[in-house]
Amino acid sequence: MPPRVKNAAATREAMLAAARQRFLQESYENVGLRDIARDVGVDVALVGRYFGSKEELFKEVLRVGKKADWLDPTVTSVELPAYLASLSTEEDDADRRQHAEGLLIMLRSASSPKAAEIIREALRESVLEPIARLLPGKDPEIRSSLALSVFFGTTVLRTIMAVGPLSGCDTNAMRRSMQRLLDAALTEDTGA
């Protein structure tokens, strides 16, 4: 038989992929359901049928990146800064790419009221807590938040604002800077 023209599971998956690409490039409000539907070559109304609402579609998009769990448990705390630093620069590793993409999506839509709570939850449950669990020493939650803030800060300038000095920066230099920042972020506070 010739390949099915009508296949619910396949179109759902295609819409999810298209949505992910869109949310990767624009914020929650600026992504139109009609854009996503057009990408797949399908009618808008299908979004409603398969995902219920735009918010639920967005939730599902964030769930995609969750499948590859954050950080192999074998990763020790000393490798952690290097891993996080590689998130911005490494392009090949599939898991890393997915993690970095997920974070970028959250960052892009961070100031969209409708998306805010969804993002907060996803961030906590599938990023901050897993990282904090790997950190020895005091205040793991604060330090994992600081580490994440390094990623977000550099990404805002490099990718979202497209500010020259960081976007055009040499990859190795960038990785060294990230590593320095992440070391500082993960350092325990001596209170001095």
Place this chain on the structure above:
Amino acid sequence: MPPRVKNAAATREAMLAAARQRFLQESYENVGLRDIARDVGVDVALVGRYFGSKEELFKEVLRVGKKADWLDPTVTSVELPAYLASLSTEEDDADRRQHAEGLLIMLRSASSPKAAEIIREALRESVLEPIARLLPGKDPEIRSSLALSVFFGTTVLRTIMAVGPLSGCDTNAMRRSMQRLLDAALTEDTGA
């Protein structure tokens, strides 16, 4: 004479102030001109008359924070990290507050297509370049960008995403962390 009920300059100023407050709390797209007008007790159409368009109003809002120039020229590079660190925590100093507010406005609307270019320009001309000019050593543009990324990163988590560990953090601890991060950001890259 009793204070003028109709005063163009005053209402313009009031609308500018109201707009600034709104853009401080929500992103470019999520701030409606009708909201601003309602805050002032005035009709929407006045926005068009006084500012031309929403984009120009936004431009003007960013110009407000520019009046207090960034960093007294007497500030040496050693005090710079402390100054930047105080941006997030200090509430009293008027200039600092205005600088921090300006940055928050830019951050909030960073992923709004209509606002993006305006922000890029304002950031470069009135933040990145002034700071870079104060930095001795190599790659001042890169290092000033990294310093700014520290502010943006922590602000995203603390203020925009309202993520627990950083929003509820002790002020002194926060300042120490910021200082550590900023030192790392401003350190020259030895290439090692």
Place this chain on the structure above:
DNA sequence: AGCTCATGTCAACGGCCGTAGACATATCAT
């Protein structure tokens, strides 16, 4: 007082959005 012009209001336009329900069509079981 009356004239004039700056100042502010009103109504409406066209456009895009997310959502919903009625409708069409392809696929599969019988």
Place this chain on the structure above:
DNA sequence: ATGATATGTCTACGGCCGTTGACATGAGCT
């Protein structure tokens, strides 16, 4: 082949948006 059902389309609604031009009203001058 025929009916049943999953799959996808079409149309349209109500709502908010930024912007515009015609209109009202206040203030200040003579």
